[in-house]
Amino acid sequence: MAAVALAFAVVQLCFAVAHMDLGWDETVYLSQVDPRNPAAFFSAPRSRGVSFLAAPVVALTSSVLVLRVVLVLLSSAALYAAFAVWRPLLGRVRPALAALLFAGLWITVLSGPEVMPNLWVALTAVAAAGWFLRARADAPGRRGARAALAATLAAATLFRAPDGVWLALPMLAACAAVRAWRRPGTVAAVLGGLALGGVQWAVEAYARFGGIGRRLSVSSDTEGGMGAHLGAGLRAALRSLNGPQLCRPCHVAGPSVTHSLWWLLLPLLAACALALAARRRADAAATWLPVACALALAAPYLLLLDYSAPRFLLPSYALLALPVAGLAADAVRAVRPGRPRLVVAALLGAVLAAHLTVQTEELRLNTADARDTTVRYRRAADELGRLGLTAPCLVTGPRAQPIAYEAGCASAQTMGNNRSTTTAGIVRAAHRMPTALLFDTEDPYLPAYARDWHPHPLPGTDWVAYLP
Numbered sequence: 001m002a003a004v005a006l007a008f009a010v011v012q013l014c015f016a017v018a019h020m021d022l023g024w025d026e027t028v029y030l031s032q033v034d035p036r037n038p039a040a041f042f043s044a045p046r047s048r049g050v051s052f053l054a055a056p057v058v059a060l061t062s063s064v065l066v067l068r069v070v071l072v073l074l075s076s077a078a079l080y081a082a083f084a085v086w087r088p089l090l091g092r093v094r095p096a097l098a099a100l101l102f103a104g105l106w107i108t109v110l111s112g113p114e115v116m117p118n119l120w121v122a123l124t125a126v127a128a129a130g131w132f133l134r135a136r137a138d139a140p141g142r143r144g145a146r147a148a149l150a151a152t153l154a155a156a157t158l159f160r161a162p163d164g165v166w167l168a169l170p171m172l173a174a175c176a177a178v179r180a181w182r183r184p185g186t187v188a189a190v191l192g193g194l195a196l197g198g199v200q201w202a203v204e205a206y207a208r209f210g211g212i213g214r215r216l217s218v219s220s221d222t223e224g225g226m227g228a229h230l231g232a233g234l235r236a237a238l239r240s241l242n243g244p245q246l247c248r249p250c251h252v253a254g255p256s257v258t259h260s261l262w263w264l265l266l267p268l269l270a271a272c273a274l275a276l277a278a279r280r281r282a283d284a285a286a287t288w289l290p291v292a293c294a295l296a297l298a299a300p301y302l303l304l305l306d307y308s309a310p311r312f313l314l315p316s317y318a319l320l321a322l323p324v325a326g327l328a329a330d331a332v333r334a335v336r337p338g339r340p341r342l343v344v345a346a347l348l349g350a351v352l353a354a355h356l357t358v359q360t361e362e363l364r365l366n367t368a369d370a371r372d373t374t375v376r377y378r379r380a381a382d383e384l385g386r387l388g389l390t391a392p393c394l395v396t397g398p399r400a401q402p403i404a405y406e407a408g409c410a411s412a413q414t415m416g417n418n419r420s421t422t423t424a425g426i427v428r429a430a431h432r433m434p435t436a437l438l439f440d441t442e443d444p445y446l447p448a449y450a451r452d453w454h455p456h457p458l459p460g461t462d463w464v465a466y467l468p
Contacts (some may be wrong), residue, residue, distance in 0.1 A: 001080055001096045003085075008103040009076035013113045015367050017068040021374035024243075026115040027405035034058045038410035040401050041420040044209060044218040045199055049159035050117040070112040075112040075119060079103060085130030085148075089150040089286045096323035102318045102363070104356045106242070106363035106422065107310040110322075117159040118311040121297075122318035124156035125167050129293050129319060130192070132171050133285055135189060136180045146185050147373075150193035159195025162219075162314065163297060168194050170292035178285075222417045224248075229306040236308035237301065238263070242362045243295075243369065247306035259358055266320060273323035276330060287323045294319035374402075379460040380438070381406030387456055389434045389466060396426055399439035399463060409434075422450055430468045437466040 021032065031040040032048060033055035042048075053074075057067050083099040100120075103110055111119040118427035131149035135142050149430025171190050175181045205215035220226040235254075240264055243256045254260070270291050277287035294316040301312040328348055334348040336342045380403045384395070395404035396412050404411035410422040412429070423428075427449050429435055437450045441462055 001084055001099060003393075004096055004099045004103060005080035007078045007308075008079055008099075009072050009108070011103075011109050012072045012361075013069070015164070015363050016110050016112065017065070017072060017113050018365065020068070020113075020116075021064055021378050022370050022402065022405065023114065023174065023370065023374060024402045026073060029115045029117075030054060031405055034062075036062055037401065037405055040405065040411055041413070041418045043222050043417060044215050045162075046220050046244065047117065047159060047161045048158075048204075049155070049197075050115055050120060052158070053120065054115050057167065063430060067115070071113045071115070075123075076122070078123045080358055082126040082318075085127045085134070086286075089130060089133055089283070090322070091363070092327065094322070094325045098321040101321040101325060101352075104352075104359050105317060105368060106359045107314060108317070108362055110366060111246075111311055116311060118314045119164045120159045121156050121167075122315040124152045124368045125163075125208065125293060125297065125315045125320070126290075126318045128152040128156060128167065129171075129290055130173075132181075132186070132190075133188050133289060143185070145191040150189040150196065153264055154195030155198035158200065159196055161198050161201040162300065164194060164197055166296045166300060167293055167315070169296050170289065173292075174285075192200045202333060221327050223305060224307065226300070226304040227304070230303055232306040233302045233308065236306065237313065240263075240308045240310055243310065243366045245311070245366065245370065246307075246309045249308075250307050257363065262355055262358075266317075266324070269324050269327055270320050276327065277323075292321040376461045377402045377406055380463055382456045382466075383456075383458045383461075384409075385437055387436070387465065389436055389467075393434040393436060394426075394429045394437050397436075397463075398440060399438050403438060404412045423447065435468060438463050439466060440464075 028040045028042065028046070029048075030053045030321070031037050032042060032051040035058075052439040054071075057070050061067075079099055083102075084094040086098070108119065108122075117266045126151055131145050131152055134145040140282060142200075153168060154162060156290050157168055168190050172187070175183075175187050177188065202212055205212045207217055209321050211216040211457075235246055238249035238260065239250050241260055244252065246358070273287050274291060277284035285442075297319070298313055298316040301308065325345065331348065332345050335344045377399075384407045389407055389409060391408045393407065393409040394412060395407065395409045396414065398416075400411040400413065401418065412426065413419050414421060414423050414426060426435070437447065437453065438458075439446060439450075441457075442466055444464070449465045453468050456467060457466045458465055
């Protein structure tokens with residue numbers, strides 16, 4: 001397990017840290033706690049857990065490299081801690097193999113040093129599921145396990161409130177259906193963790209949106225109308241499996257069979273693990289609970305959305321890695337000792353090596369793509385500084401947010417999911433402070449208020465800055 005965590009840190013440092021500036025969503029989360037920049041508009045679907053995680057680092061330094069390195073260390077330690085929870089349940093080998101399977105995915109490596117919530121939901125979900133199993137009435141140390149269950153479930157909910165609820169549903173169902181968990185202490189730990197992690201989200205719902213129901217409604221609108229998108233969500237998830245990092249609208253071609261085979265086999269492998277556990281009956285809960293939690297966490301992204309991003313399914317991948325690792329270990333042990341067992345182990349090792357090779361290739365491509373995007377953000381921000389945009393200043397337009405953060409300006413939108421002002425508000429702001437409208441060179445529809453503003457092409461980007 002320690003070797004896996006160390007390798008995870010090294011791969012992050014080699015691939016995902018060097019020369020990678022901040023992405024769009026990262027600047028939104030960081031701006032909420034950054035004392036040097038105005039806070040960006042924080043839309044209804046977001047939760048603030050990852051902002052709180054990064055706050056101590058941002059308070060001390062503006063260095064993106066320092067932030068990345070700290071997140072590498074934290075995510076590697078969290079990987080170790082989350083899967084180590086399962087050692088008393090599965091032994092030493094299976095959790096370590098599960099951690100390797102999860103850490104070997106390109107999106108896991110890329111997410112480690114990013115200020116994004118999905119990886120942290122994944123790791124807290126793995127830990128919460130393990131502590132739930134260890135909180136059974138007949139388990140040793142159950143009181144401590146219940147406290148850890150509440151804490152990890154609270155953390156998952158703080159990182160993404162809806163995901164925390166979906167994660168808790170199989171646990172509550174198990175409390176109702178299985179006598180071993182039908183104890184007030186376990187139920188209280190689940191509900192208490194949800195309440196503790198969701199209180200900030202609920203308070204903000206009333207303060208900014210008029211209540212929880214209203215926030216959920218606004219969240220649905222922001223996501224494009226959450227509803228029955230059965231085929232669209234699944235197709236979008238497959239198409240975005242190896243990038244782009246956000247597929248909205250999702251019109252890209254799907255990955256090749258060789259690069260998507262693991263994803264297509266994952267449900268089959270999970271089903272085989274469930275069948276084997278049901279046949280064996282020896283603590284089958286260690287198999288079906290991770291699968292149930294993985295399905296619950298995947299459901300809203302596969303069934304209720306018509307777009308996708310590879311990071312959305314990270315919690316499900318982390319949980320499904322546990323039964324898949326168990327299935328691999330069972331396959332080796334099912335063969336008699338000696339040469340046959342060595343042959344099976346070698347074959348499985350070769351399959352794993354091929355899988356990791358594919359993931360490394362995708363990691364390299366997606367890291368380069370992310371780096372190219374963030375470099376353009378930085379170039380645009382530097383050019384705006386040369387044009388005279390210094391704080392306090394305002395940037396608006398379709399790509400305003402990440403560029404405004406890099407330039408030390410506020411951002412505002414008059415339309416779309418991040419609408420935070422009106423056209424009149426932009427015009428009034430332009431009379432008070434340096435203001436720029438960022439516009440795509442291919443978009444012919446320049447807003448009326450900027451038609452007499454002066455265009456300034458931003459070298460090395462696809463955008464033009466219009467200044468009064």
